[in-house]
Each structure stands twice: as structure tokens, then as C-alpha cells.
Amino acid sequence: MTQRARRIGLVGYGDVSVVHVDAIAAIDGLELVVVADADPAARERAATALGVPVHDSVEAMLDAERLDAIHVTTPHHEHVGPSLAAIARGVHVLQEKPVAHTLAEAERLVAGLAAAPARADGGAGAPHVAICFQNRYNRASQELRRLLTSGELGAVQGAYASVVWTRTAEYYAAKPWRGRQETSGGGLLINQAIHTLDLVQWLLGPVERTDGLVSQRKFAGVTEVEDTAELLLHHEGGATTTFYATLTAPVARPVELEVATENAYLELRSGAGGGLTVRWADGRVDTFSDRVATAGGRSYWGVSHEELIADFYATLDGAEPFWIGPAEGIASLRILKDAYAISGPEFAGC
Ligand SMILES: NC(=O)c1ccc[n+]([C@@H]2O[C@H](COP(=O)([O-])OP(=O)(O)OC[C@H]3O[C@@H](n4cnc5c(N)ncnc54)[C@H](O)[C@@H]3O)[C@@H](O)[C@H]2O)c1
Known part of the structure; x- marks a missing residue:
């Protein structure tokens, strides 16, 4: 599948991240250019396996790279923080389930999205946010x-x-x-x-x-x-x-x-x-x-992670929010x- 060129960052290089890495690699035009992980051992694994720069936080990653989107594959209590950091810069987010570990955190994400700046990639509207219910x-x-x-x-x-x-x-x-x-x-x-x-x-x-x-x-x-x-x-x-x-x-x-x-x-x-x-x-x-x-x-x-990820990027140019937000x-x-x-x-x- 071919797709407009997109520069992608991954937050959380743990068990499920491999599914995201493989799905991104399977779509022409998408490029995983950077990884952030709080754990030094995970950063070392990512640098070796993927050959990309690594950072210890999403903020450091967003400061260092111009990104179109990030994938958030961290533990549940670390979903909303990284997602909001990206949204605040107009960067799209594809986040693993659950939306958050508490309802209050989920509401914080919704509020942050409502207050989001224009998307950084020049498209119309706010950044898109997907929750991975593949x-x-x-x-x-x-x-x-x-x-x-x-x-x-x-x-x-x-x-x-x-x-x-x-x-x-x-x-x-x-x-x-x-x-x-x-x-x-x-x-x-x-x-x-x-x-x-x-x-x-x-x-x-x-x-x-x-x-x-x-x-x-x-x-x-x-x-x-x-x-x-x-x-x-x-x-x-x-x-x-x-x-x-x-x-x-x-x-x-x-x-x-x-x-x-x-x-x-x-x-x-x-x-x-x-x-x-x-x-x-x-x-x-x-x-x-x-x-x-x-x-x-x-x-x-189900093996539909890659289908959800492909659909997320295929619909990114539209102003309509992603349907599973x-x-x-x-x-x-x-x-x-x-x-x-x-x-x-x-x-x-x-
Ligand atoms: N959709 C699915 O079918 C599916 C399947 C498996 C897991 N998941 C979800 O994926 C998420 C990750 O699960 P996992 O099993 O891969 O976890 P994991 O513990 O294997 O990996 C999480 C990684 O995130 C890193 N991390 C933690 N806090 C961080 C932060 N603030 N910034 C950067 N990195 C940070 C950890 O060091 C670790 O490397 C969970 O939300 C889980 O529910 C979804």
C-alpha cells in the first residue's frame, strides 16, 4: 500500500510495539524515524533492532524530531501523558487500548484534544487520535x-x-x-x-x-x-x-x-x-x-492491527476525526x- 510520506515516532518499545513496527514497515510512505522509552534496556534494543535515534521521554523525542504522528504503546497509566504531549504540538496519535487507566485521565485526553492546535502537517482541523480496538x-x-x-x-x-x-x-x-x-x-x-x-x-x-x-x-x-x-x-x-x-x-x-x-x-x-x-x-x-x-x-x-493502522493513515488527510477516537x-x-x-x-x- 502506498501512502503520503509520514514521519512516525514510537513511544514504548515493549511487547506489543513489534506489531506496530511491522505494520508501519508494511505501508509504503510511512517511516518509523525515532523511538522513546523510559527504560535504558528497551532503548538499547530499539536502537539495535531499528537503527533509529532513541530518547528517554516523549518530550525529548518531540523536541528532537519533526513528526507527523506517534504511536503510544506504553503501560495504561502512561497513555494519556504522551498522547497529550503530541496533540499539544499538532502531532497525530495512534494509541493502544485502553483509552486510559482511569475515567478522569480519559476525560483529560478528550479535553486536550478539544483544545488542540492546528495539525502540524498542514492538513485541515485538529490532530487525529485513534484508540487501537483492532x-x-x-x-x-x-x-x-x-x-x-x-x-x-x-x-x-x-x-x-x-x-x-x-x-x-x-x-x-x-x-x-x-x-x-x-x-x-x-x-x-x-x-x-x-x-x-x-x-x-x-x-x-x-x-x-x-x-x-x-x-x-x-x-x-x-x-x-x-x-x-x-x-x-x-x-x-x-x-x-x-x-x-x-x-x-x-x-x-x-x-x-x-x-x-x-x-x-x-x-x-x-x-x-x-x-x-x-x-x-x-x-x-x-x-x-x-x-x-x-x-x-x-x-x-484477530489480526487486524495492521488494518486499523493502514486505515488511520489512509484517512489522515480528511478533516473528520478517526472513527475510533x-x-x-x-x-x-x-x-x-x-x-x-x-x-x-x-x-x-x-
Ligand atoms: N491491542 C491489543 O491487542 C494489545 C495487545 C497487547 C498489548 N496492548 C496494549 O499495549 C500497551 C503496552 O503493552 P505491552 O504488553 O507491550 O507493555 P510492555 O510493558 O511490554 O511495554 C511497555 C514499554 O513502555 C515503556 N514505557 C513505560 N512508560 C513510558 C513512558 N512514560 N515513556 C516512554 N516509554 C515508557 C516501558 O519501558 C516498556 O518498554 C498496553 O496498553 C496494552 O494494553 C494492546
Whole structure:
């Protein structure tokens, strides 16, 4: 794919950054020209692997280089600061999920964007900000959304979703920010299941109330955050989603998202052999498969990071904000923060 030349900086050269580095490299015209990381060892790895200058902060990076955009792939509590530093200079931002580790930080991002100067690349309007909910770009998600908005399905009765995955104590020991309330803002819901919460509210509409419970079933003494959640999400208009998520399984199962409607029952599955199955009430069955791949040595649900990144740059010349921006990011954050609030004092700091 060819694209207008763009100079890009990356903030946070950790596990997920490789997916961003590879996606940028795959698009002609995009050039990753600089990296910032707070950790000297990560800076050394980036300098060796990428051959670009490295800095210890986003501010130093922005002072040293003229950039069109930055990618923010830092821990949750370090999302909004780097994003605002770039926005204040008119530089576009592609930021990893969640939008922030707290609702207050998310609102700070929205306010900073509303007060942003003109974009530095000479285009019309404010800088663009994308939040990386790449699973909206999966073929099966897109087809499910198309069917739900087409009217073909009739009334939507409700949904069921599950995220049954596995994590180890070593996963948290390797990156301690993941298990701490003040740095991650939560556990399973804000880090892993947020993708499915985002899809559910995008597909069935805004969630106006959340019932249920989050709990810590396996990682007591290892983390301060939840590893299991059982929720009932009440969507505007009356439909509900029954939602179960856990990181306690011995092996990961495919993510499941099923929607019951008047005219069909729809089943979305992640991973190999996954996709969308539409079982129509008249007996017809339609299937849509998803692409499956391994990124950065790990298999992510959906392989649509590069599609989101390509779309972000393809639409950058328009004045319209990117369609998955901070306000969209707040929707899933609000659901999970409500779940923490109703689950007891031990999760109040999440
Ligand atoms: N969209 C997805 O599917 C997906 C998948 C994995 C991770 N993520 C998200 O990506 C983000 C990073 O996750 P990770 O697992 O790669 O984390 P990580 O800990 O492996 O890497 C984070 C890096 O950021 C650096 N850093 C921390 N604070 C910084 C700062 N203020 N300035 C510059 N660098 C800083 C750290 O030194 C580290 O190198 C998280 O928000 C996570 O939720 C998203």
C-alpha cells in the first residue's frame, strides 16, 4: 500500500510495539524515524533492532524530531501523558487500548484534544487520535455489524460473550504494571476482555447499566486486580449481554460472541477455524471466515492491527476525526469501571 510520506515516532518499545513496527514497515510512505522509552534496556534494543535515534521521554523525542504522528504503546497509566504531549504540538496519535487507566485521565485526553492546535502537517482541523480496538476490523466483526444495522435480522433479543483465557504468574512478574491497580487501572477487564466489551457495545449499542461481579480467583498474592468477571450488561433499548471472562483456564478457548435476533442466531468465534456463522430461522446457514496469524510471537485475537493502522493513515488527510477516537474508547472503559465499582472495596482503586 502506498501512502503520503509520514514521519512516525514510537513511544514504548515493549511487547506489543513489534506489531506496530511491522505494520508501519508494511505501508509504503510511512517511516518509523525515532523511538522513546523510559527504560535504558528497551532503548538499547530499539536502537539495535531499528537503527533509529532513541530518547528517554516523549518530550525529548518531540523536541528532537519533526513528526507527523506517534504511536503510544506504553503501560495504561502512561497513555494519556504522551498522547497529550503530541496533540499539544499538532502531532497525530495512534494509541493502544485502553483509552486510559482511569475515567478522569480519559476525560483529560478528550479535553486536550478539544483544545488542540492546528495539525502540524498542514492538513485541515485538529490532530487525529485513534484508540487501537483492532478487532472491529476483523471480517467477522464487520459482517456482524453490517447485518445488525441492515434490518435483515429483525429485533435484537440479546447477546452472550465469553473470554476464557489463561495467564501465569510469570506474565505479571515480567511486567509488574499489569497487576497493579494504580498502573493498569484493573486486570482482566481493562487489559484483555476490553476488546470484547468494546465489540459488544459497538454491535448492540451503548450500555446504560452493568450488573454483576468481578473477583480474584487465581492470582491472590500475585496481583491486586481481578482475573474473573461475571456481568449482565443492559443496553439502551432493552437488550442484554450475558458476559463471562476469566484468565484462570488451563488453556485459552476461542473468544465467543453470540447474538440472538428475531430472524437468526449469530455466532462469532476467534482464532483458527473461527469467523461468523449465521443460522437463519428458515434453516439457511451462512459462514464468514476471519484471517488468522501470529504476530510478534503471540497469537492475538484477530489480526487486524495492521488494518486499523493502514486505515488511520489512509484517512489522515480528511478533516473528520478517526472513527475510533477517545470518546469511543470511553464507552468500554465506563462499563468496566462500573463493574469494579459494584464489586467491592478491594476493586475500588481499579
Ligand atoms: N491491542 C491489543 O491487542 C494489545 C495487545 C497487547 C498489548 N496492548 C496494549 O499495549 C500497551 C503496552 O503493552 P505491552 O504488553 O507491550 O507493555 P510492555 O510493558 O511490554 O511495554 C511497555 C514499554 O513502555 C515503556 N514505557 C513505560 N512508560 C513510558 C513512558 N512514560 N515513556 C516512554 N516509554 C515508557 C516501558 O519501558 C516498556 O518498554 C498496553 O496498553 C496494552 O494494553 C494492546
